[in-house]
Amino acid sequence: MDKRYNCVIVDDEPKAVELLKESILELYPEVTIEDTFNSWQPALAALRSKHYDILFLDISMPGKNGIDLLRLVPNISSEIIFITAYSEYAIDAIKFQTSGYILKPFEDEDLRFAIDKAIQRSEIKRQALSLEETASYTYNSKLGIPGMEAVDYVNINDILYFEEARGVVHVVLDNKSLVSSCNLELFKELVADHPFYQVHRSYIVNLSCVRRFEMTGVVTMDNGKEIPVSRELKDEFLKLFDTVTKSINWKKDAL
Secondary structure (H helix, E strand, O other): OOOOEEEEEEOOOHHHHHHHHHHHHHHOOOEEEEEEEOOHHHHHHHHHHOOOOEEEEOOOOOOOOHHHHHHOOOOOOOEEEEEEOOOOOHHHHHOOOOOEEEEOOOOHHHHHHHHHHHHHHHHHHHHHHHHHHHOOOOOOOEEEEEOOOOEEEEEHHHEEEEEEEOOEEEEEEOOOEEEEOOOHHHHHHHOOOOOEEEEEOOEEEEHHHEEEEEOOOEEEEOOOOEEEOOHHHHHHHHHHHHHHHHHHHHHHHHO
């Protein structure tokens, strides 16, 4: 497994960027600084088109601050480390499940703590992705759920739905809920060969666990949870649900 990590620095102060670059490269030779940006517009374009393992982000910037920038990339998969001179943004930063919130001028010890955490989380994500890429899927296969400190493995059939909220994904089973820093789009790819469907920008449901569909645009899951279905997806959802239901019944009859 590749033990190198690419990163990007977004800070409107060029001197601050250079100082951070020097510290990172001195402490972590395995970290590659792929890009640096001094304004939010080019940074936004890069974050939407490229993957970075770690994002070092200043908060106070002209135009849009770091918090605003992240809100424009809701599905970002990078580990985020805020480096700022302002402590009052800490509460807002917590919502993004960051690996660190470092105040300028920073100490190497603070930087090391945050990067170690970011690398640990990146490794967990890589391990989960590697497992899913090499696994041969079966109807009862398991799915790795990358969390903050470890990967939990669950039977895919036991997952009721995925819910994305406040920068994390809740993987809801009948008897528990797991929290992952991976985005909803990744889980959509991982369960593509199973009877799951994204009914809303924030929800992917297991069609075999749907108890009721109301024509107002709401599905009720086996645990009683009511989930909205996007208006433009209602007709497609009903057709797909009918197809998958027949498939599931066929599998049961064949047992």
